Amino acid sequence: MTVQIPFDNSYARLPDRFFTAQPPTPVAAPGLITVNRPLAAELGITLPNDDTGIAAIFAGNTLPDGATPLAQVYAGHQFGGWAPQLGDGRAVLLGEVVDRAGQRRDIQLKGAGPTPYSRMGDGRAWLGPVLREYIISEAMCALGIPTTRALAAVTTGEPVLREAAMPGAIVTRVAASHIRVGTFQYFAARRDVEALQALSAHAIARHYPDADGPLGLLQAVIAAQARLVAKWMGVGFIHGVMNTDNMSIAGETIDYGPCAFMDAYHSEKVFSSIDQFGRYAFGNQPNVAVWNLAQLATALLPLMPERDSAIEIFTHEINTFPDLFDLEWHRVLRAKLGLARVEEADVALAFDLLTLMEQAQADFTRYFRGLSGADPAQTAAEFTDPGPFNTWLLRWQTRLDRETRSPAERQSAMEAVNPAFIPRNHRVEEVIKASLSGDYDPFFKLVDILKRPFEDQPENRAYQAAPAPEETVTRTFCGT
Template sequence: MIFDNTYARLPSRFFQQISPVVVEKPSLIRINTPLAKELELPLPDNQIQLAELFAGNMLLDGMDPIAQAYAGHQFGHFVPKLGDGRAVLLGEILTSKDARFDIQLKGSGPTTFSRGGDGRSPLGPVIREYIVSEAMHALGIPTTRALAMVLTGEKVHRETELPGAILTRIARSFVRVGTFEFFAARQDVDGLKQLTDFVIQRLYPEALDTEIPAATLLALICDSQARLLAKWMSVGFIHGVMNTDNTALSGETIDYGPCAFMDHYDPAQVFSSIDHQGRYAYNQQPLIAQWNLGCLGGCLMPLFHADEDAATDIGETVLATFTPTFAHHYRTAMCAKIGLSKESDDGFAHVKRLLELMHQDHADFTETFRRLSGAVTETSSFAALFSTHPEIEHWLSDWHVLLGREPRSKESIIQSMRATNPAFIPRNHQVEKAIQAAETHGDFSKTHTLITLLDAPFSDQPKYAEYLLPPTPSEQVKQTFCGT
């Protein structure tokens, strides 16, 4: 394993060279040992040095810390200068298999992009991102990964005084749509070209020798975003702030601020306390992803063709691929959730009927689909979830007709459904309980339990049965908040 930082070799306007701000008394909360082994990371062998490393007080040979510059559309409004206001990219880890990953500290102190902020993170958002990002990985959804979290030994001041913490996270790349917007807003075509070349070489080398590499790059990013959004929707995940600066070109889920998994199914569900208009509601996410990609396409236009009309045609043709690509992957994922091996009009119509019944009866998204596999052979316990809507019996009857056309045994169908529909998700109320215990009492046992059980989301794990349950009315979390 070696450290590198190819981004730091780009021109200085791409970043600020800066080291993490030393913290007073760091202590390790958790390290993701399996991920550290996968990265071949040469770690210190004692807790004190590990805490120093993941707090940013100590750097390993080859680390070259920077804060990346980017802009972004936030709730539709363009902000020309954002950047890493509380994060530092330490460098890139290059493994013996030639895999390359960015390693970043989040909550590591102010940078030139902090806009007056302290650059620190309270403990709660660090715990939330560690739990949810690792759960997303276990669910098979592309995501940044959590490598470690530490307490800083210092307090941060928001509405109240809170324990400070730092998250170490890993990504294939932290370049965002907003990174391109930063240079486009300054009409820096040379910067756009250099950034395009960097992203192609780093993430999409198959675009290199094509007729219009920038257009091929946009097409590949559209495909990766379509696949990602289909996976989000299939597990009831709501990102909460799909700003362009939170849209990673790697196709990974990034920035777990006011994110949440739905409990009862509601297509218009919003959790973020600052999303007053429902811009980032569950059912709006594919449309917003396409809007964000349109912003990226606009940035890349100078690289498509010298003629503006021709460049526009190229961009619009590429962007038009997003909707059918997303629809295909979403339909396939949702049909698989009801035990169908292929997507079809009949199958997807049946999925939509089920979702309508779930919405009418406030049925829990995760529990409904998990328990559906049992209805392959016995329907009463599943039907009980819809006690106020007898239409479910008709749905089950028609569903069994569809299953009868499957070229698989009932046992095979049940196995595939159980491998598709998770038993466990990071339920909002359980995450909040873990955060409260840690913030109030310094008790991380609930945090560790959640991380452990969510590493196997498709297994029954009887000893964690309480974590299967939807929240009671008094436990429901109706709003989530940004970590800033």
């Protein structure tokens, strides 16, 4: 029995200039690290028990029946600088399936070899970023955040040259689609209105069937991004490389390169080694999102009948983002504080807490989880000077007195949104280090813990701890 994937490949039916037909480049010795069987079942994929056959498929050595492999082309602004042609430089889209819920999903091999868009790169990935993407994308899913998923991770039996020779690997990524803001930018820059019309129609049919033309598409993407970024910030997530070619119009988190989760809270926190000026800092993510959305609006302009009036209309829509984001972010903060009712002073209460946390460098995840517990006062231990926090705590408890939920109901609701476990950076680095010596047990353990982020898991309490000073990760890297 072989791997059976029920492909239905709509993107491959778009005009040839949307992509290059491109098979994966076979590797020397595929080896299966893991395959996500629950996700495979969700996608309608039949998997045998033969690890060798599974590895051959997800390494690109064997093409499953019905696959139409291709590399997508797109453009983008990278750190604000325009790149007129990018594209899948190390990824090959095998095709699409319609999952058990009726949703269309892409299946893509990342690290599958060079393509016409590799820009002198080798088209490969090394083991560290592959495990990192698998861990974090699956953790984000468990946290309830829209995200691409990880279906499989395999080794290639071939070295990849980065700072040194590293073991090669491939991750199989599942996405609602791989259409990016940069996909629209690519065709707009070439004044290819016919392609823009085809792309817009495809995106609307696939993601926002109720949207009315380009304006409706823009409105839907704006709303989706406002929800997404608010959810990121609610768990202390920093994407790290929010270029327009890394913004999915489906409203999913995509491209886990130099991303990270904060330990100590700081609104200007940056991890990415390539973000030298803090463009993609934690607190700047909403501003970058609206900048990116303005680029999408610009790319959609040729589809509107009257350019001057369209500019005015689209500008108005882009200007709705701050209020939409604030609405979503305030909703996230109220939930984290256990506030079911809406009062005007709630936002100031939440922001005052964040200010105190920043001043004290309190651990973002551990603090909110502690606040969710039966004795929130214990969280004062996060503060070297607990006096201002205790004053805030009295304000919060006074506010809770006006809620109609019982303390037990409030605690349960808070524990359902304030995770006990996140993929802490030092734990991910531990996994990668162990894998380089062939030990995948830490990887499997961390993946298992992160499947249940809102459970207490007392046996895994060590994974809730912030890093010791010598374990602290200050920089994360793209891996390309």
